[in-house]
Amino acid sequence: MIKTKDVKVGDSIPPLRKDVGKYQPILYAGASGDFNPIHIDPEWGKTVGLGGNILHGLCTMAFVSQMNIDWLGDPGRLKKLKVRFVSPVKPEDTITIEGKVVGKEGDAIKCEMSVKNQEGTEVMINVASEAKL
Amino acid sequence: MIKTKDVKVGDSIPPLRKDVGKYQPILYAGASGDFNPIHIDPEWGKTVGLGGNILHGLCTMAFVSQMNIDWLGDPGRLKKLKVRFVSPVKPEDTITIEGKVVGKEGDAIKCEMSVKNQEGTEVMINVASEAKL
Numbered sequence: 001m002i003k004t005k006d007v008k009v010g011d012s013i014p015p016l017r018k019d020v021g022k023y024q025p026i027l028y029a030g031a032s033g034d035f036n037p038i039h040i041d042p043e044w045g046k047t048v049g050l051g052g053n054i055l056h057g058l059c060t061m062a063f064v065s066q067m068n069i070d071w072l073g074d075p076g077r078l079k080k081l082k083v084r085f086v087s088p089v090k091p092e093d094t095i096t097i098e099g100k101v102v103g104k105e106g107d108a109i110k111c112e113m114s115v116k117n118q119e120g121t122e123v124m125i126n127v128a129s130e131a132k133l
Numbered sequence: 134m135i136k137t138k139d140v141k142v143g144d145s146i147p148p149l150r151k152d153v154g155k156y157q158p159i160l161y162a163g164a165s166g167d168f169n170p171i172h173i174d175p176e177w178g179k180t181v182g183l184g185g186n187i188l189h190g191l192c193t194m195a196f197v198s199q200m201n202i203d204w205l206g207d208p209g210r211l212k213k214l215k216v217r218f219v220s221p222v223k224p225e226d227t228i229t230i231e232g233k234v235v236g237k238e239g240d241a242i243k244c245e246m247s248v249k250n251q252e253g254t255e256v257m258i259n260v261a262s263e264a265k266l
Contacts, residue, residue, distance in 0.1 A: 023174070029159065030163030031163075033163075037156070040173075
């Protein structure tokens with residue numbers, strides 16, 4: 001598990017790449033209880049102009065959480081996570097999360113991340129976390 | 134709650150009609166953990182010759198269980214339920230379950246049910262239950 005003394009401002013966090021499965025939104029509907037048709041029905045997603053069904057924002061946010069926790073080594077170390085959703089994630093997208101340490105005060109650190117799809121489009125902005133090591 | 138003395142062979146059980154929702158198979162996938170594409174992906178269901186996605190047999194069986202329990206008044210009274218699946222149930226089908234008491238010995242009763250869709254097709258056969266009042 002990463003130690004306070006080994007972290008400095010500017011350090012990169014190991015990136016995480018997620019290949020979003022065709023059925024990921026349906027699986028996440030089952031996990032979350034959110035069965036909104038925009039998530040589970042591709043035809044409905046087309047009807048409402050989304051071009052198909054889209055992934056729950058909270059699922060993509062969970063990917064960001066996973067990326068942080070994989071690095072921190074302990075879920076309890078992650079204290080805050082904020083994001084702003086700007087572009088939908090779709091089944092079979094590939095999401096890449098990169099980030100770095102932007103602040104450190106004692107054992108408290110702040111990180112910023114970028115979250116992009118396979119076309120380089122940011123699906124979230126203002127992605128920031130706070131952790132305690 | 135129905136009493137032993139009020140039940141005799143030949144009695145009808147109050148029928149149950151279920152309008153299967155468009156998303157029932159996806160909801161049941163979430164409840165059961167069975168996300169087989171034949172249940173959650175209409176396109177896949179077409180590809181494999183089912184004409185669309187189909188409902189989990191266990192979900193239809195649960196409807197039969199519900200019909201029995203609504204009448205028995207207590208889930209603990211239902212001791213056995215057996216069915217044989219013969220025809221798939223699809224989203225937006227209407228399923229009607231009818232049944233009657235076919236045996237009684239003390240407080241033990243046996244029932245037989247028919248389970249049909251809106252076209253009168255039996256979706257299950259050999260549908261039988263045993264209960265203790």
